[in-house]
Amino acid sequence: MTPVPDTAPASAQDSPDDVLAVRNLEVAVGGRKLVEDVDFTIRAGERVGLIGESGSGKSLTALSIMGLLPEDLRTTGSVRLAGVDHDLVGADETRMSRVRGKEIAMVFQEPMTALNPTMRVGRQIAEVLLIHRTRPDRASARAAAVELLAQVGLPDPEAAAHAYPHQFSGGQRQRVVLAIALANDPALLVCDEPTTALDVTVQARVLDLIVRGVEDRRSAMLFITHDLAVVATVCERVMVMYGGRVVESGPVREVFTRPRHRYTQGLIGASDLSVVDDRGRLITIGGSVPPAGHFPAGCVFRNRCDSASESCATRPDWRPTGPDSGYACFHPVPENGAHRTGVPMNQEAGRA
Ligand SMILES: Nc1ncnc2c1ncn2[C@@H]1O[C@H](COP(=O)(O)OP(=O)(O)O)[C@@H](O)[C@H]1O
Ligand SMILES: [Mg+2]
Missing domain, CATH: 3.40.50.300 (P-loop containing nucleotide triphosphate hydrolases)
Structure with missing residues (x-):
């Protein structure tokens, strides 16, 4: 069970x-x-x-x-x-x-x-x-x-x-x-x-x-x-998976322009070829995906996450933000945080 x-x-x-x-x-x-x-x-x-x-x-x-x-x-x-x-x-x-x-x-x-x-x-x-x-x-x-x-x-x-x-x-x-x-x-x-x-x-x-x-x-x-x-x-909608779990989901436009989970933010950063770090390198998510069964307990992303703290050793609850949207992260990207997305959004995207 x-x-x-x-x-x-x-x-x-x-x-x-x-x-x-x-x-x-x-x-x-x-x-x-x-x-x-x-x-x-x-x-x-x-x-x-x-x-x-x-x-x-x-x-x-x-x-x-x-x-x-x-x-x-x-x-x-x-x-x-x-x-x-x-x-x-x-x-x-x-x-x-x-x-x-x-x-x-x-x-x-x-x-x-x-x-x-x-x-x-x-x-x-x-x-x-x-x-x-x-x-x-x-x-x-x-x-x-x-x-x-x-x-x-x-x-x-x-x-x-x-x-x-x-x-x-x-x-x-x-x-x-x-x-x-x-x-x-x-x-x-x-x-x-x-x-x-x-x-x-x-x-x-x-x-x-x-x-x-x-x-x-x-x-x-x-x-x-x-x-x-x-x-x-x-x-129209997207689910973000990591370590065998859905860590964030929501309408495409929302998730890609205002990600909440740190993993989603990392994925978006890694897909954006126009954004480089302060040394001019493309942004990637640090570390690599562990083999199955070797993800950390608690938040599965915490060993690769810059924002991780002690609390992340506990599994984060799903925080709903709408009927089909939400995320599971103790240190979400601030809702009004200044960040940009490199995902090319066209007119078609996210039409519901
Ligand atoms: N038959 C299997 N036995 C054991 N581990 C497996 C098997 N199939 C896949 N895995 C492991 O499960 C994890 C998830 O695999 P998969 O669903 O193929 O990932 P994705 O499609 O997101 O790349 C990987 O670590 C993979 O090695
Ligand atoms: Mg696959």
């Missing part, structure tokens, strides 16, 4: 608008907690970012929601999805396979992990439509597959449907993966660094297709990235 989440982010009451409700999620291996006290809600059509340095527990969070963790990792807590009458935590593979690719779909960093190298891509898309009975027969599934390939911007969708994954570029493969993920109009799309492995020139285009794909379907999205500028473009 996990403890009562008195330090977990406060969420609004469960409502019919909730697509995903994660409560007190914990992932552990051999007694070491890799993810702890994770608690959040995603509402219909909402796009929520999950950011943090490598090793913070972002991918484990996504994989535990999808029921895709290796067997030696133990997940506890609760993951509820609208329209699914059972908890996803502890659900057996038969039940999960009915949900995955239907109500909830995922795009990973590396497209080949999601594709079958020996099957034509049109057939791979048709399969997910047939398995979940979205299309009644092979002919209509095939036609829908070609239509999906057109939607993700592949120039000759008929020819693309006949091709094998290796015949595509990395960016095109990720579009195929997106077509498969969107095929059954999932209520929630989970993306884990979907453009990180792609050439910078194609990243923006693929991001655009992802956003358009979820907007057209009114799907909600959990979007994982280490790139703050991408979150600012894509998401």
